[in-house]
Amino acid sequence: MKSQISWKVGGQQGEGIESTGEIFATAMNRQGYYLYGYRHFSSRIKGGHTNNKIRVSTTPVRAISDDLDILIAFDQETIDVNYHEMHEGSIIIADAKAKPESPEDSKAQLVSLPFTAIAKELGTALMKNMVAVGATCAVMDLDTKVFESLINDLFSRKGQNVVDLNIQALNEGYKQMKDEMSNLETEHKLEPTDSEGHLFMIGNDAIGLGAVSAGVRFMAAYPITPASEIMEYMIDRLPDLGGAVIQTEDEIAACTMAIGSNYAGVRSFTSSAGPGLSLMMESIGLSGMTETPLVIVNTQRGGPSTGLPTKQEQSDLMQMIYGTHGDIPKIVLAPTSASDAFYLTIEAFNLAEEYQCPVILLSDLQLSLGKQTVESLDYDKIEIRRGALVEGDLETPEDKAYFKRYALTDTGISPRVLPGTKGGIHHVTGVEHNEEGKPSEGADNRQQQMDKRMRKTAQLLIDEPVESNERYEEADILYVGFISTAGAIEEAITRLDKQDVKVNHIQIRQLHPFPSDVVQQAFNKAKKVVVAEHNYQGQLSNIIKMNVNHENKIINQTKYDGTPFLPHEIEDKALEIASNLKELI
Structure with missing residues (x-):
C-alpha cells in the first residue's frame, strides 16, 4: 500500500474534466485524506486541452507532486501531453473512443476502456466521467459506497433516475477495470487514514x-x-x-x-x-x-x-x-x-x-x-480593529470650524469620522489639503502632510511577517519565496535533510513595508540564499537587494513558463549549489 497517490484526469475543455476531478477529490476528502489539486486549463470556454491533477495523501501536502501514478485520458492529446510525468508502475486508463496509443518512450501501462460507449448505453455520453471514476475506484481498491453517497448528494435534485444511472455508470466502470486488473503489474492502493474529513x-x-x-x-x-x-x-x-x-x-x-x-x-x-x-x-x-x-x-x-x-x-x-x-x-x-x-x-x-x-x-x-x-479554522482568532475611528457625536466648535480630519500627529494617523457624525464635517479631495481637508498648495503644508502620511507605516511589522522554518544556525542555503512556492520548497527541504544538505526557509508574508531586520537575520545564518519566484526579472530578489545586505549571497531561481514549481526543481537546484559549496571548501 502507498501513503500517497497522484491522480490526473485530462481531455478537452468543456467535456466534464473539472467535474470528474471534483467528484474524485471530494470523495477522497470525505474519507479523511489530505489533498492538493491544481488545474491546467485554457483561456477559452470550450476546447483546448485541460487537466486536473490531484495529490491524495495520508499526511498533509502543500505542493503538486513531481510524478503521476494514474492518468485518466479522454483523448490522445492527454496522453501525449502528460505521459512524461509517469514512471514504472504508473497506469493510463484511456477512453477507447480515442483509439489510444502509448508513446514509444512511455513507462506507464496503458488500459483502454469504453468510457463513452458505456455511458451512451446508459443514456448519455455525459456520464463517461462517472465511468472513469469507477475505473479509478477499481485501480485504487476504493469502496464505491462513498462515491455512491456523493452521487446521491450531487444529483438527488435531478431525480432518482439520474442518481441511479450515475451509480450504474460508476459500478460499470469499476467492473470493467476489475476485469483488466489481472493483466496489470501495479499497486495503487492507499493506506487507510485515521483522520476525519477536512475543509x-x-x-x-x-x-x-x-x-x-x-x-x-x-x-x-x-x-x-x-x-x-x-x-x-x-x-x-x-x-x-x-x-x-x-x-x-x-x-x-x-x-x-x-x-x-x-x-x-x-x-x-x-x-x-x-x-x-x-x-x-x-x-x-x-x-x-x-x-x-x-x-x-x-x-x-x-x-x-x-x-x-x-x-x-x-x-x-x-x-x-x-x-x-x-x-x-x-x-x-x-x-x-x-x-x-x-x-x-x-x-x-x-x-x-x-x-x-x-x-x-x-x-x-x-x-x-x-x-x-x-x-x-480557529474563529476565536478573529478580531475586528477599526483604528482611530471616532465613535459618537463631537462637540461643534463655536466658530463652526471644520473637523481636523487630517490632523498632524506623531504617529501620522489622524482621527477618522464617518459621514453624518455631528461635529465631524470636513472636506475630502484628491488634491493636497490641510488638516481640515481644504485644498492647499503651500510648501510647508505639503511637506507636513506628506511626512504625516508616510510615517504611518514606517515602522509597521505584522505578527509573523515571514513564515519561518529556520532549523540551523549555520545553514548551507536559505530558500526565500512568497505565496504558493511554500509547499514545493518545504517538500524539497524534507528530501534534502536526508542528503545532508542544511537548508533554512522563509516565506515572506509582509512584502511592503519590507521586514528588513527579520529577513537580514535569516540571511546571516546561511552561506547562500536562493530566491524562488515565478517571474523573469527576479522581482522579489530585487526587493530584497534593496532592503537587505549580503547581496553577493543571492542566487535567483526563476520560473515563468506558466507552470508551478515542482519539489524536485527546488531539490535539484539546492543540490547543485551544495555541490559547488563543497568544491570551494
Whole structure:
C-alpha cells in the first residue's frame, strides 16, 4: 500500500474534466485524506486541452507532486501531453473512443476502456466521467459506497433516475477495470487514514470567507481570471448578511466604489488580476491621499497584457509596491496557503482601517484556484480593529470650524469620522489639503502632510511577517519565496535533510513595508540564499537587494513558463549549489 497517490484526469475543455476531478477529490476528502489539486486549463470556454491533477495523501501536502501514478485520458492529446510525468508502475486508463496509443518512450501501462460507449448505453455520453471514476475506484481498491453517497448528494435534485444511472455508470466502470486488473503489474492502493474529513477549498474561497468573517458587507468587482471566484463567493453569501455585491462596468469603477463604501463606514473591498490592477492605480492613489481604508485582492497571472490569463505567475510585485504615481503609504501582504489566506485577509481589513491606507492582498493563480486541504479554522482568532475611528457625536466648535480630519500627529494617523457624525464635517479631495481637508498648495503644508502620511507605516511589522522554518544556525542555503512556492520548497527541504544538505526557509508574508531586520537575520545564518519566484526579472530578489545586505549571497531561481514549481526543481537546484559549496571548501 502507498501513503500517497497522484491522480490526473485530462481531455478537452468543456467535456466534464473539472467535474470528474471534483467528484474524485471530494470523495477522497470525505474519507479523511489530505489533498492538493491544481488545474491546467485554457483561456477559452470550450476546447483546448485541460487537466486536473490531484495529490491524495495520508499526511498533509502543500505542493503538486513531481510524478503521476494514474492518468485518466479522454483523448490522445492527454496522453501525449502528460505521459512524461509517469514512471514504472504508473497506469493510463484511456477512453477507447480515442483509439489510444502509448508513446514509444512511455513507462506507464496503458488500459483502454469504453468510457463513452458505456455511458451512451446508459443514456448519455455525459456520464463517461462517472465511468472513469469507477475505473479509478477499481485501480485504487476504493469502496464505491462513498462515491455512491456523493452521487446521491450531487444529483438527488435531478431525480432518482439520474442518481441511479450515475451509480450504474460508476459500478460499470469499476467492473470493467476489475476485469483488466489481472493483466496489470501495479499497486495503487492507499493506506487507510485515521483522520476525519477536512475543509477542502480553493484559496479564493478562503479569501472570501476571510472577508465575510472580517465584517465585509459590500464588494464591487469586475470578473477576471483568476479572481472571479472571490466575487462569486461573496454573491452567494453577502445578501444573507444584509450586504451586497455589484458587478461594475470596469475595474476603475470597482475600486472607487469600494473607496466610497469604506468612507461611509462599511467594510468593503474589490478583487482583480494584473490587468485590472493597472486600471486601479489612480484610484489606489486616491485612497492614499484621502487616507480612506481600501483592501484590494490581486490574484496574479501570466502577463503582460492579456498574457497567460489561466497560468501561474508572480510578476505583479513591483507594480503593487511602486505602481501608483506619487508617494503614498501602502501595505502589501502575501498569504502562503489557503488557511493563511483566511487569516491574512481578516488582518488586511484591520490594517486598512488602523493605518487608513490601501492594503493589497497578493495571491497568485496557484493559490487562488488550487484546491487544497485546510485544517479547521480557529474563529476565536478573529478580531475586528477599526483604528482611530471616532465613535459618537463631537462637540461643534463655536466658530463652526471644520473637523481636523487630517490632523498632524506623531504617529501620522489622524482621527477618522464617518459621514453624518455631528461635529465631524470636513472636506475630502484628491488634491493636497490641510488638516481640515481644504485644498492647499503651500510648501510647508505639503511637506507636513506628506511626512504625516508616510510615517504611518514606517515602522509597521505584522505578527509573523515571514513564515519561518529556520532549523540551523549555520545553514548551507536559505530558500526565500512568497505565496504558493511554500509547499514545493518545504517538500524539497524534507528530501534534502536526508542528503545532508542544511537548508533554512522563509516565506515572506509582509512584502511592503519590507521586514528588513527579520529577513537580514535569516540571511546571516546561511552561506547562500536562493530566491524562488515565478517571474523573469527576479522581482522579489530585487526587493530584497534593496532592503537587505549580503547581496553577493543571492542566487535567483526563476520560473515563468506558466507552470508551478515542482519539489524536485527546488531539490535539484539546492543540490547543485551544495555541490559547488563543497568544491570551494
